[in-house]
Amino acid sequence: MKRLAATLVCVLIGAIGLSALDNEQFKVGEDLFKRCIPCHGRFANAKPMGKDKDISRLSETEIAAKLRDYALGRTEGAMAAQSSLLDQDKIEALSVYIANMHVKYGEELFALRCSGCHGKDASKSAFGKSDIVARLTEKEALEILSSYQNGAYAHGSTANVMKGRAIALSDQEVLELARYINSLK
Numbered sequence: 454m455k456r457l458a459a460t461l462v463c464v465l466i467g468a469i470g471l472s473a474l475d476n477e478q479f480k481v482g483e484d485l486f487k488r489c490i491p492c493h494g495r496f497a498n499a500k501p502m503g504k505d506k507d508i509s510r511l512s513e514t515e516i517a518a519k520l521r522d523y524a525l526g527r528t529e530g531a532m533a534a535q536s537s538l539l540d541q542d543k544i545e546a547l548s549v550y551i552a553n554m555h556v557k558y559g560e561e562l563f564a565l566r567c568s569g570c571h572g573k574d575a576s577k578s579a580f581g582k583s584d585i586v587a588r589l590t591e592k593e594a595l596e597i598l599s600s601y602q603n604g605a606y607a608h609g610s611t612a613n614v615m616k617g618r619a620i621a622l623s624d625q626e627v628l629e630l631a632r633y634i635n636s637l638k
């Protein structure tokens with residue numbers, strides 16, 4: 454019994470340690486990513502030097518693999534110049550940051566501007582009128598939010614409440630919110 458308790462404590466500490474490490478990596482990655490912004494954009498979805506490479510849609514593993522290839526000099530092109538700056542720790546931190554920033558940013562935005570009516574994690578019906586937003590896919594959330602913006606979506610008698618909120622959002626914010634909403638399933 455004692456041993457079981459000790460094991461449990463170890464597992465718990467391990468789990469806490471891991472998430473703390475992730476956060477730490479995220480912060481390191483955020484800092485490193487500053488030098489990528491001129492080409493890839495603040496949200497990693499710009500076209501770097503006109504090339505059609507949206508790295509914001511890659512998984513953590515895919516980003517790490519690509520960066521490892523660059524670091525090993527396996528690829529030519531603009532990224533080759535970045536290779537000497539990339540060791541294993543930096544590659545991991547950058548991959549964690551790029552792959553997770555969208556949901557994290559969307560989550561913060563939602564907590565700030567939306568959860569007052571839609572509840573924490575988008576799990577409540579706003580004014581008892583709206584559907585549960587957490588159930589929407591990214592595509593549905595995107596479509597609904599942009600149609601509130603242009604006035605096309607008139608779901609119910611309270612649509613004007615949402616119209617004002619939606620108009621206040623930038624295109625990028627709408628995108629990040631939709632990605633966060635999608636992650637809730």
Ligand code: HEC
Nearest residue numbers: 488489492501502504506508516519529530531532535547
């Ligand atoms: C000078 C502009 C520039 C900078 C700075 C830059 N990149 Fe790139 N990156 C590119 C270009 C252009 C490509 C497209 C492939 C190529 O031509 O090499 C690319 C490709 C990539 C890819 C692979 C995309 C794919 O699908 O193949 C990843 C991942 C990436 N960059 C991450 C980063 C990270 C992380 C940083 C910061 C450490 C960074 N880049 C800094 C221009 C840049």
Ligand code: HEC
Nearest residue numbers: 566567570579580582583584597608609610611612615618
């Ligand atoms: C002041 C309260 C309020 C705030 C704040 C608010 N909403 Fe809403 N939301 C509503 C109401 C009420 C509805 C239902 C409107 C209708 O009848 O069309 C709604 C509907 C929605 C819908 C459509 C769901 C359905 O019923 O089809 C989405 C998606 C949504 N809101 C997202 C958001 C997001 C994202 C934010 C933050 C930027 C936000 N809302 C902020 C009150 C709010």
